[in-house]
Amino acid sequence: MIEIRGVSKSYNNGAIKAVDNLSLSVRPGEIFGFLGPNGAGKTTTIKMMVGLLRSDSGSIVINGHDVEKEPLKVKASISYVPDYPEVYEKLTGLEYLTFLADVYRVPRAERMARMKHFLELFNMTDAVGDLIQSYSHGMRQKIVLIGALLPEPEVFILDEPMVGLDPRSAHNLKEYMREHCDRGKTVFFSTHVLEVAEKLCDRIGIISHGRLIACGTMEELKEQAKNTGSLEQIFLELTEA
Amino acid sequence: MRLWTLIKQQLHVAFNLSALRWYARYDRKKLAGGVAIAVAVIASLVPMYYYVYLQFLDAVFLAGLTIGQPEILLTLSLVSASFIVLFFGIAFVMSTFYFSRDLSLLVPLPLTPGEIVGAKFAVVLVQEYLTVLPLFLPALIIYGVRMGTGIAFWPAGLAVLLLVPVLPLTVVSAAILLLMRSTNLGRYKDFLRLVGMVLLVVILLGINVLVTKLAPLTQEDVLALLLAEDGLIRFIARLFPPALLATRALVAGGVASVLNFLGYLAINLAGIVLTLFLGERLFYRGLIGGEEVAARKSVSQSRLERKMARVSSPAAAIAAREIKLLVRTPIYLFNSIGVLIIVPVALLLPLLMGEAVDPLLAIFLQPGNRFFVNLAGAAFIAIMGAFTPASSRSFSREGKQFWLSQVIPVPPAVQIRGKILYSLLLCLLSVPLVILLSVFFTKWSPPELLLVIVLGLCGCLPAVTSGLLIDLLRPYLNWDNPQRAIKQNMNVVLGMAVAALCYWLLYLLAKHLYRVGFSEYVIYAALAAAALLLGYIPYLVMLQIADRRYRDIVAP
Secondary structure, X not given: OEEEEEEEEEEOOOOEEEEEEEEEEEOOOOEEEEEOOOOOOHHHHHHHHHOOOOOOEEEEEEOOEEOOOOXXXXXXXXXXXXXXXXXXXXXXXXXXXXHHHHHOOOOHHHHHHHHHHHHHHOOOOOOOOOEHHXXXXXXXXXXXXXXXXXXXXXXXXXXXOXXXXXXXXHHHHHHHHHHHHXXXXXXXXXXXXXXXXXXXXXXXXXXXXXXXXXXXXHHHHHHHHOOOOOHHHHHHHHOOO | OHHHHHHHHHHHHHOOHHHHHHHHHHOHHHHHHHHHHHHHHHHHHHHHHHHHHHXXXXXXXXXXXXXXXXXXXXXXXXXXXXXXXXXXXXXXXXXXXXXOOOHHHHOOOOOOHHHHHHHHHHHHHHHHHHHHHHHHHHHHHHHHHHHOOOOOHHHHHHHHHHHOOHHHHHHHHHHHHHHHHHOOOHHHHHHHHHHHHHHHHHHHHHHHHHHHHOOOOOHHHHHHHHHOOOHHHHHHOOOOOHHHHHHHHHHXXXXXXXXXXXXXXXXXXXXXXXXXXXXXHHHHHHHOOOOOOOOOOOOOHHHHHHHHOOOOOHHHHHHHHHHHHHHOOHHHHHHHHHHHHHHHHHHHHHHHHOOOOHHHHHHHOOHXXXXXXXXXXXXXXXXXXXXXXXXXXXXXXXXXXHHHHHHOOOOHXXXXXXXXXXXXXXXXXXXXXXXXXXXXXXXXXXXXXXXXXXXXXXXXXXXXXXXXXXXXHOOOOOOOOOOHHHHOOHHHHHHHHHHHHHHHHHHHHHHHHHHHOOOHHHHHHHHHHHHHHHHHHHHHHHHHHHHHHHHHOOOO
């Protein structure tokens, strides 16, 4: 589970507040969708969760471990998929996956079974022997996804995971996210695809100008926005200012 | 006009001008920090620069003055600067022309290939001024001030200074354009290009040696060189003939100066025209398809399973990743092991082609000098280690992929050990050279050879760990072509300076122990212990700061 308490992050010596006193919690077994306009603070929040950025204040606790105080324990229990799949182009897909399996210490039997399963699920078996340099954007996204799924993380954190995926892969990813949470694990992801968030997420948080302006189930969001329409209508209304 | 706009844009990107302006406006503290580091790096090099290079130039001037040819200072520095641009430009030109990330934006624009090549050439040229300036400017000043030259010398000097890197860069650019065009061949192109770059270096060195050996000098020739008005200058300029025109443009005076300058200018312009012409014809044919790799290789199920089943420790996995990325990126490989090829070739060619060094070698290899020969062998391995600076760019090389190192659940200390392991493995590459040296020249016995290798590898450690520490403290991650992670990375220079300081301390220690009269084995042991200690200190510092640095570094 994820506990974010009063987290703030600013740039330019405080001139730009990217995240402003953000608090939210995500429970085990929950898919949490994180929405917001461009530049609202989604990626900054996610980067602070995975240890790529330090917060100015507040705390982030994942699976009972504080990101600042016990970063390795946090990293061992999460997997992260960034918004842009910037990976080692001069490694083959398979070398990249074995590298991640090694550093996450995935035992031999499990790594073999999972690699085979996910490579087939995302239709990457034939391409896995090629250099990542030759992959399309979508294939890179898929190899990063597979790499992140190999350790079977307790908490799966994804930044815009659907971008670049073909419809079948996007569908498979959504199915996997659901199964993952059904096993009591947690998924936290940001997206601009509101239909996906509406259908898939147990709860949704909307961030604007670094502040969480709404959070809850679809029903709760409708109540908060006093709008019984779609998530799109609620989103547009809440983020209008 | 379009070319000029493109050049301006490229220079903006290459020198981060927009970012600097932004920092100057919004984050002066960060800008001041960056400037302070740059000043510190330059200041750290000043003593070496002064005592080694400037003193050498002064000595050359005085020697030249004694024989009535002080201009030899100008010719010598012109030739050296041109050669440095020539050799170090190979990887730089290839990377800037062909591996810049912005090419995917530039190629679809309505620009001609010649315009893109022209703009990229301008970027390399401006950056090469940073190399030429400290090499040639002191020579101009020493000559101008000491000779009390007229006012016309200074503008002429500036004009020559601006032209110095042009011709060598056009030679390299033409060679790279031809190389990339002829090696754009499927899956082996990276390997072919590496071989091509190495061959280019060997050919350039070979031509150099051939030219100097074409007419062996007799005693009368030497006398004639010394007595002739500009005999020695003509002799030195044989290595790079345009240097003669440039020297005469500076010193001949009157119409002769103007004519020589026009000749020098014409050669440089011809080089530019040739580069643009070849660029127009060949650039796209070497570039397009550069990102493609071989047709998909189907991996058999059994092979796939075998590969999947390989399990390594995290440190070994990190070392293996570093090695694979190095081996598969020609620019990194050339920069890392190029010196291991260039140095032996540079040493061997004169040895094979002339007899002048034989007496020197014979004195050096006398039985009474074994101790010094052993130390020289170890020093060779250690210095080669410092010249293959894999460690001082180890973090920088990760660039935008550094996020992966930050999110994986591997303690930074373990990752650092993986990088040390990888850097030491690269240092091992000089061992075969030492073995060859032993077979052909020094004839070390097996125990001596082992001693030389172990002592040499101990000597590599300070260069490795101090380089790694420097790069951990200030990694240069936001680069747009791989060469920039190396060429524009002051860490590499700073790493070499720190390594030089360590080696100087080791030299002082050896000298002191030798004078006091310790046995050679005590001196070997003391040197090994001192080198390990010098290597261990940066390692300890890294362990202290690694966790914090891995958290604080913001990957672009």
